[in-house]
Amino acid sequence: MSAFWTLLKRDLLLQVREGGAVGTALGFYLVVVTMMPLGLGPDLNLLSRIAPGVLWIALLLSALLSLPRIFEADDEDGSLEVIATGDLPLELATAAKALAHWISTGIPLALLAPVLGLLLNLELSAYPVLVATMFAGTPAISFLGAVGAALTLRVRRGGLLLALLVLPLYIPTLIFGIAAISAATGGPSGVQASFLILSAISLFSLVLGPVAAAAAIRFQTQ
Amino acid sequence: MRLAVENLIVDRGARRIVDGLSFTVEAGEALVLVGPNGAGKTTVIRTVAGLIGAAGGTIALEGGDAERELPAQAHYIGHLNALKPSLTVEENLRFWAEYLGAGTQASIDEALLAFDLEPLAMIPAGYLSAGQKRRACLARLIATPRPLWLLDEPTVSLDAASVRLLANCVGQHLEGGGLVLAATHIPLGLASERRLEIGVRSAAA
Numbered sequence: 169m170s171a172f173w174t175l176l177k178r179d180l181l182l183q184v185r186e187g188g189a190v191g192t193a194l195g196f197y198l199v200v201v202t203m204m205p206l207g208l209g210p211d212l213n214l215l216s217r218i219a220p221g222v223l224w225i226a227l228l229l230s231a232l233l234s235l236p237r238i239f240e241a242d243d244e245d246g247s248l249e250v251i252a253t254g255d256l257p258l259e260l261a262t263a264a265k266a267l268a269h270w271i272s273t274g275i276p277l278a279l280l281a282p283v284l285g286l287l288l289n290l291e292l293s294a295y296p297v298l299v300a301t302m303f304a305g306t307p308a309i310s311f312l313g314a315v316g317a318a319l320t321l322r323v324r325r326g327g328l329l330l331a332l333l334v335l336p337l338y339i340p341t342l343i344f345g346i347a348a349i350s351a352a353t354g355g356p357s358g359v360q361a362s363f364l365i366l367s368a369i370s371l372f373s374l375v376l377g378p379v380a381a382a383a384a385i386r387f388q389t390q
Numbered sequence: 391m392r393l394a395v396e397n398l399i400v401d402r403g404a405r406r407i408v409d410g411l412s413f414t415v416e417a418g419e420a421l422v423l424v425g426p427n428g429a430g431k432t433t434v435i436r437t438v439a440g441l442i443g444a445a446g447g448t449i450a451l452e453g454g455d456a457e458r459e460l461p462a463q464a465h466y467i468g469h470l471n472a473l474k475p476s477l478t479v480e481e482n483l484r485f486w487a488e489y490l491g492a493g494t495q496a497s498i499d500e501a502l503l504a505f506d507l508e509p510l511a512m513i514p515a516g517y518l519s520a521g522q523k524r525r526a527c528l529a530r531l532i533a534t535p536r537p538l539w540l541l542d543e544p545t546v547s548l549d550a551a552s553v554r555l556l557a558n559c560v561g562q563h564l565e566g567g568g569l570v571l572a573a574t575h576i577p578l579g580l581a582s583e584r585r586l587e588i589g590v591r592s593a594a595a
Contacts, residue, residue, distance in 0.1 A: 245474070
């Protein structure tokens with residue numbers, strides 16, 4: 169198991185040293201959300217009604233930008249092949265890399281979301297639920313995204329293909345993330361039910377994502 | 391310990407690259423694959439490393455650790471160096487030593503010494519020359535002890551002195567009962583070196 173932590177630690181260290189991906193994702197998130205009030209006009213009621221949806225969709229798109237980097241760098245310099253000859257099963261190695269992506273990109277995006285909520289006049293009662301749903305939902309983004317990143321690893325300009333593959337998989341996360349937030353501001357469904365389903369989706373992807381990603385990598389690096 | 395490859399068949403797409411290849415490598419022996427470009431040397435080494443699936447035949451490390459897969463008992467040195475440009479030489483080496491095995495400080499120091507990397511230990515790998523990067527990559531062999539070394543053109547971009555360092559390490563590995571399967575155009579000057587000619591295969595019918 170120590171190999172798992174070694175790989176996780178290295179990926180986080182590389183994120184700190186090389187930066188780039190996280191900053192781009194955060195910057196993109198900020199810009200997209202900022203453009204919403206500019207585009208839709210200063211109608212505060214409208215903004216607060218669409219705020220959960222805007223925050224979630226923009227978060228998915230921002231995370232999407234950083235997905236290709238999960239495996240790309242390791243594939244280009246040959247590290248991925250050496251990782252495959254380790255004692256650690258490739259499934260756990262991909263899990264470590266997806267987890268590193270969540271810690272380095274998912275958590276910062278989830279932390280930025282409430283700040284951006286201010287720009288959209290998000291109702292005060294929705295903030296705790298917003299943060300909770302984003303923490304519960306972003307692991308699914310990293311672990312399902314890892315599957316897409318692995319599938320498009322050797323595809324030239326695979327970024328667009330990655331979006332087409334991965335975004336549909338994010339729909340359940342999106343639906344229940346938004347349902348939980350709107351429930352907190354007087355929507356029809358219950359907060360707890362939506363939140364539990366959101367967590368279930370994340371747990372589901374936590375288990376299935378690394379297995380699918382490892383299979384895709386084995387196939388691609390043949 | 392003995393690496394036994396029998397009737398190995400490897401297909402790449404519709405082409406049969408390796409057709410019925412059999413060989414053995416005994417403990418303390420180095421087997422060097424020779425053949426023209428495109429003969430399938432890299433394919434054979436990658437197949438033994440478990441990176442390519444074989445279409446037929448068996449690969450076994452007899453007398454090895456039965457609990458571990460063959461690739462986990464082998465070092466694979468491919469064309470790429472597997473170094474992170476933003477990590478120092480020592481950090482790169484430490485990562486691989488810890489990831490691939492126990493990775494003690496003593497073994498890392500020994501690896502740095504074996505490939506004359508001590509003056510470069512604190513320099514990010516991105517700043518190194520091609521030959522220095524290659525040495526940093528090869529140091530992985532020493533940092534984690536594994537019985538089987540799979541070396542695919544290990545001498546690329548190395549100068550004469552560095553090739554001698556590599557030859558020393560390979561020699562010591564063999565003396566300790568290790569196995570080496572290599573593809574190289576530059577002779578390593580080893581005492582117990584056997585050469586295996588593999589020819590160009592025609593495209594599958």
